[in-house]
Amino acid sequence: MATNRHEELGLTNDDVLQIYETMLMARKIDERMWLLNRAGKVPFVISCQGQEAAQVGAAYALDKEKDWTAPYYRDMGVVLHFGMTPRDLMLSAFAKAEDPNSGGRQMPGHFGQRKNRILTGSSPVTTQLPHAVGVALAAKIKGEDFITFTTLGEGSSNQGDFHEGMNFAGVHKLPTVVMVENNKYAISVPVEKQLACEHVADRAAGYGMPGTTVDGTDPLEVYKVVKEAADRARRGDGPSLVEAVCYRLTAHSSDDDHRLYRDAEELETERKLDPIPKFANYLKEAGVLTDELNSEIEERIMKQVNEATDYAEAAPYADAEYALRHVYAEQGGND
Secondary structure: OOOOHHHHOOOOHHHHHHHHHHHHHHHHHHHHHHHHHHOOOOOOOOOOOOOHHHHHHHHHOOOOOOOEEEOOOOOHHHHHHHOOOHHHHHHHHOOOOOOOOOOOOOOOOOOOEHHHOEOOOOOOOOOHHHHHHHHHHHHHHHOOOOOEEEEEEOOHHHOHHHHHHHHHHHHOOOOEEEEEEEOOEEOOEEHHHOOOOOOHHHHHHHHOOOEEEEEOOOHHHHHHHHHHHHHHHHOOOOOEEEEEEOOOOOOOOOOOOHHHOOOHHHHHHHHOOOHHHHHHHHHHHOOOOOHHHHHHHHHHHHHHHHHHHHHHHHOOOOOHHHHHOOOOOOOOOOO
C-alpha cells in the first residue's frame, strides 16, 4: 500500500485526526462568535476562517510543553493547540471576569496565557514580533532549551516592528520562527498594493535567514516547513521566515464590510479553497476519516462549543473597580 503524505512526515493517523479536530474546533467557535455578534451578545469578532490549516499545522510542529508562542489576533488554531479551551475563548468573546487573557479588558483575539506559554498580545499590529524575538534572546542568553514562534499578517510585515525584529533575530541568530499568514488583504488593501516583491518570504534574504513560501491551506505542508524551521532554530542555526499563503473567508472583522472591496466572484473562488473540507477529503482518501467518524467529531465539538457558550454567557462581568487593578502600585495587599 502506498505511504500517505502524513506518514512520510512522521505523523500518525491520530496526529492528523487531532490536527483536523483542532481546525474544526477553531472554525465552529468562530462561526458561533459571528452568530453571537449578530445577535448583539458579543461586541466584536476577528475571524480565523480560512487560516486554520496554517495555524494548526504550524502549531503541531512545535513543542507545546516548552516552546513559547506570540500569536496574532486571528490565531485561534494556534492557541487551541497550545492549551486554550473553548470556554477560555468564549469568556474572552463575552468579555467576562474569568477571561484568561485580560479579565475582560481587551477585545477578543488579544491572547495571553502564561501557563500555556502564550505571550500577551496587543492591538497595534506586529508588536508581537519583537516580543517573540526578545524571549528568544532570553533563551539564548540563559542557554535554555526552547524556541519562540510568532505569527502576523502580510500587512503587518510592512511595519517598522517587522524590520527591527527580523534584523535583530538575524544578526544574533536567535531561536525563533516567524510565520506570516498571507491572507491577501490588510483589512481592505490587496497584497499587490502592499508588496513591491512577489512574496513576503523574499524579504528573508535581507535579514540573513531562509525564507519559504508554502500553501497555507494545506496543514501538512505547513507542518513540514515549520518543523524544519523549528529544528533549525533548536540546532542554533538561527531564525527562519515562513510565508503561509491562505485566504480570508470572512470580512476583516465584524466591523468591516468586505463587499466594498471584494466582488462576489472572488469570494466564491476563495471559498472553494476552504482548508477544512480540503483536509477532510485528504483524510478520507488516506483511509483515516470516515463519514461516521466525522459526524462523531462534529457532534463532540458542537457539544463543547454549546457548553462553552452557555457557561460564558452566564458568567459574571468584572466589578467596575477591577478596571483600576494592575494599573497603579497597590499598597497593603497581595494583589
